[in-house]
Amino acid sequence: MSNLMIAIMATLAYFLTYGGNWLFGQCMIERPIVVGMVTGLFLGDMKTGITIGAALEAIYMGAVNIGGATSAEPVSATVMSVTFAITAGLSFEQAVTLAVPVGLIFNSLGKIFILVSNFFAPAYLKICERGDGKALTRLILAAWFTMYAIRSVIIFCCIYMGVDAVQLFIAAIPERIMNGLNVSAGMLAAIGMAMLMKMLISKENIVFFFLGFVLYTYLNLPAIPIAIIAIVLAVVIGVIDKSILDTKALAVKGGAAGVSEEEEFFG
Amino acid sequence: MSKMFDNLSPEDRKMLNRIYWRSFMVFAGPAGTAYGQSPGFTNSIMPALERYYPEKEKRAEAMVRHMPRYNITQNVGTFAMGLAAAMEKQNAEHYGEYDPSGIPAIRTSLMGPMSGIGDAIYWGIVRCIAAGVGIGFAANGSILGPILFLLIYNIPGMLGRYYLTYLGFSMGENFIKEAYESGMITLLTKCAGIIGLMMVGYMAASNVTFSTILMIPVTNAEPVSLQAQFDSILLGLLPLSLTLLCYYLMKKNWNPNKLLVLLMVVGMLLGALGIC
Numbered sequence: 001m002s003n004l005m006i007a008i009m010a011t012l013a014y015f016l017t018y019g020g021n022w023l024f025g026q027c028m029i030e031r032p033i034v035v036g037m038v039t040g041l042f043l044g045d046m047k048t049g050i051t052i053g054a055a056l057e058a059i060y061m062g063a064v065n066i067g068g069a070t071s072a073e074p075v076s077a078t079v080m081s082v083t084f085a086i087t088a089g090l091s092f093e094q095a096v097t098l099a100v101p102v103g104l105i106f107n108s109l110g111k112i113f114i115l116v117s118n119f120f121a122p123a124y125l126k127i128c129e130r131g132d133g134k135a136l137t138r139l140i141l142a143a144w145f146t147m148y149a150i151r152s153v154i155i156f157c158c159i160y161m162g163v164d165a166v167q168l169f170i171a172a173i174p175e176r177i178m179n180g181l182n183v184s185a186g187m188l189a190a191i192g193m194a195m196l197m198k199m200l201i202s203k204e205n206i207v208f209f210f211l212g213f214v215l216y217t218y219l220n221l222p223a224i225p226i227a228i229i230a231i232v233l234a235v236v237i238g239v240i241d242k243s244i245l246d247t248k249a250l251a252v253k254g255g256a257a258g259v260s261e262e263e264e265f266f267g
Numbered sequence: 268m269s270k271m272f273d274n275l276s277p278e279d280r281k282m283l284n285r286i287y288w289r290s291f292m293v294f295a296g297p298a299g300t301a302y303g304q305s306p307g308f309t310n311s312i313m314p315a316l317e318r319y320y321p322e323k324e325k326r327a328e329a330m331v332r333h334m335p336r337y338n339i340t341q342n343v344g345t346f347a348m349g350l351a352a353a354m355e356k357q358n359a360e361h362y363g364e365y366d367p368s369g370i371p372a373i374r375t376s377l378m379g380p381m382s383g384i385g386d387a388i389y390w391g392i393v394r395c396i397a398a399g400v401g402i403g404f405a406a407n408g409s410i411l412g413p414i415l416f417l418l419i420y421n422i423p424g425m426l427g428r429y430y431l432t433y434l435g436f437s438m439g440e441n442f443i444k445e446a447y448e449s450g451m452i453t454l455l456t457k458c459a460g461i462i463g464l465m466m467v468g469y470m471a472a473s474n475v476t477f478s479t480i481l482m483i484p485v486t487n488a489e490p491v492s493l494q495a496q497f498d499s500i501l502l503g504l505l506p507l508s509l510t511l512l513c514y515y516l517m518k519k520n521w522n523p524n525k526l527l528v529l530l531m532v533v534g535m536l537l538g539a540l541g542i543c
Contacts, residue, residue, distance in 0.1 A: 025291035025428070026341045028394070028420050033401050037413040047408035054405035054412060057398055058474035072524065100527050107524075118299030124306045128334060131320075131327030133313040140296030140306055176539040183543040184534020186476030187509060191526050193471040194513035200391055200463045201514075208461050212468025217502040223399040223469060230396075230465035234458040241457070245450050 001043070001087065007160035009042040010083040014155050018075040019148035032056035035078040045086045052082050055096045055185070060103070061192030073110050076155055077103035083159055088166040093185040094178075100188065109154065113147055208233070272433050278318075279436070285314040286352060287432045290345050303336035308348065308374075315352035319359035329355060335371050339378050340385025342424045342431075346443075347374045347381065349435025380443060384452060387459045393423050395466035402474065475506035479543055 001009075017038050021030035028034065033053045040049015060074040077099035085095035120143050127135045173181075197209065208230070215221045215229070275283070293307035309316075309330055320326035339347055354370045397419035405412025434442065446452050479497070482490035497504045516526060537543040 023292050023295050025424075026294060027424070028397075028417060031398075031416070033398070033405055033416050034413045037405075037410065046410065050405045050410065050412055051408045054402045055474075057402050057405070058470060061398060061470065072527070097531065100531055104524055104527070114297070114300070117297045118301070120296065120306075121298045121302050124296075124298045124302065125331070125334060128309065128330035129327055131323045131330055133310070133317055133326075133330075136306065136310050136313065136330070140292065140310055143296040144292075176541075177535065179541075180535035180538030183477075183538035184531045187530050187534045188527065189474040190471070190477075190506070190510045190513045191523060191530060193467055193475065193510050194517050194526075195523060196395065196463070196467045197510075197514045198517050199386075200460045200467065202457075202460060205457070205460045205464055208464045209468040209471075212465035212470075213472045213503065213507060214468075215465075216469050216472035221469075223396075223403040223466075226469045227396045227399060227462070227466060230462040233465070234461040237461060238454060238458045241454050245454065249449070 003160055003163050006043065006083065006087050006163060007156050010039060010079050010159050011152050011156040013039040013042045014075060014079045015148055015152045018151070019144065022148075023144060030075050032060055032074050032078040035075055036082050039079050039082040040086065043083060043086045048086055048092075049082045052085055052092060052095050053078060055092070055189070056081065056099055058189040059096070059099070059192045061189075061196055072100075072103035073106040074099075074103055076106040079155065080159065080162075084162070084166045088163050088170065090166070090170060091178075093182040094170065094173075096185040096188070097181045109151075113151070117143070117147070272437060275433070275437065282314045282318055282352065283349065283432050283436055286311055286348050287345060287429055289313065290341070290348060290428060290432070293341060293344060301336065302334055303338050305334050305337040308337040308344075308351075309333045311345075312348050312351050312355070315355055319355050325359070325362070329358075329367075332367060333371055333374075335375060337374065337378070339381045340389060342389050342427045343381050343385035345428050345432040346435035347377050349432045349437075350374070350377070350439060351435075353436045353439060377443060380447065380452070384455065387456045389420075389424060389427070391463040392459045392466075393420055395463045395470075399466040399470050402470065406473075471506065471510045472503050475510055477505045477509050477543070479505070481542055 013035065017029050017035045021027060029038075033050075033056075036049040036051075036053020036056065037046060038049070040046040040053075043049070056074060056078050060072060060077070080102050081090070081095040081099040084090045084098065085092070090098065120139070123139060124136070127139055201209070212226060212230070215226050272280075289311040293311050294304050296306050296310075297304055298306050312333070316326050316329050320329055333351070337347075351370060351374055354373070358365075358367045358370065397416045400419060401412045401416025403412070404415060478494050481493040483493055483496075484490050501507070513526060513530075517523065534543075
């Protein structure tokens with residue numbers, strides 16, 4: 001594959017997954033695990049794409065777009081690391097570590113796009129004042145296409161110019177640094193997990209984190225049985241709490257009824 | 268579930284189904300900081316506005332009314348859309364009798380609580396299970412990984428999106444308030460946290476790798492591996508400590524990007540110095 005062909009295929013994967021995600025109800029096709037597969041498929045090595053995607057998914061687990069606030073941009077990070085792994089001969093660990101700076105740089109680019117979206121506001125208002133529903137749909141689609149097409153052009157340029165440079169750079173890395181890359185690639189997933197913990201943890205439920213941890217380290221259970229155990233525990237606890245809630249509600253009702261009876265008696 | 272919606276006419280159902288399908292592109296065309304995702308919201312409820320306001324002026328008035336900033340987790344946001352459709356119906360039937368500016372106001376008041384529930388359930392549980400299962404398969408390069416990830420996330424997502432459209436239209440605004448006051452939402456969030464955290468524990472154990480190759484010299488005997496000592500205390504002691512340290516720093520409001528760079532540098536140093 002020529003550099004031009006590589007850049008076109010990678011950009012196509014980027015546009016379809018990133019743009020498609022927001023056109024089709026945030027269906028998660030923008031997550032590294034899917035982006036890796038699609039990029040790999042387009043570049044003729046799906047297996048590499050899937051394994052790198054899985055590693056990046058763990059790192060970027062906590063980086064979700066909630067209310068437009070993101071900490072990293074996983075899509076360009078995944079597309080680039082998978083592309084350079086397949087075409088420029090990056091090892092798995094190198095590709096995973098490369099993703100980090102890419103994700104940071106493109107995240108600041110994303111912030112610019114949030115600003116750019118302000119320019120569409122007057123047009124939206126004008127259409128609403130006309131009461132034109134069809135024009136509204138058309139403008140949304142046009143704005144969507146413009147935003148993701150511009151992003152795609154930037155990705156295209158980076159990959160087109162980057163393939164040769166990355167190849168030269170990789171050949172020049174000494175072995176000690178390579179070992180360092182391997183170590184940091186393994187450690188980075190801790191951040192994704194920490195971000196999720198920050199979102200989910202309370203004093204009551206922190207013990208379940210340790211349960212999930214030892215079920216894997218000591219019993220080597222895969223994800224599905226652990227998910228089933230988690231659901232069983234949650235249902236059991238939920239049922240118990242529900243009956244406590246019901247008893248409380250009953251007590252409140254009973255108390256209120258008692259008062260009104262008394263009032264009637266004295267009245 | 269279906270019994271709850273028996274009172275809906277075929278026209279109502281047709282309209283709600285159209286709102287459901289249009290809601291998929293709710294976040295496709297953001298309109299900056301002031302309006303947020305409101306163009307997508309208005310576009311989603313257009314079937315209702317067109318049905319209840321055949322007159323262009325009244326429809327334009329309704330469309331402008333819905334321009335204030337909107338943002339609710341996608342899979343539960345359709346509740347607000349169904350609710351807005353029901354309220355616009357009321358307004359159209361009793362046009363001019365009361366102030367319609369309350370319609371977007373109620374939507375705005377729903378944004379916080381509904382996103383709270385939506386994030387807890389869809390980001391907290393469903394995505395953690397989907398990613399846990401998906402990464403497990405994908406780490407070996409199996410295509411089942413991404414496919415299972417998408418199915419496990421999107422099937423509950425689409426079901427929630429569909430039923431909440433109907434629920435918003437037929438139950439109205441008091442539903443969420445009652446659910447909060449009865450404590451059901453708190454209960455749901457608690458159960459979501461349990462499932463989510465167990466999956467995070469599993470993912471931390473299976474994805475974070477951190478071990479040392481240092482050997483402790485012993486006089487007149489073979490050197491002892493430091494990692495073997497750690498393993499005898501607790502398998503995965505180092506990855507667990509690293510994850511908890513990251514959590515602690517993040518709770519102290521460290522920027523995740525700062526942490527990413529720090530871990531990269533520390534990892535490089537540990538590897539280059541021959542410690543790991």
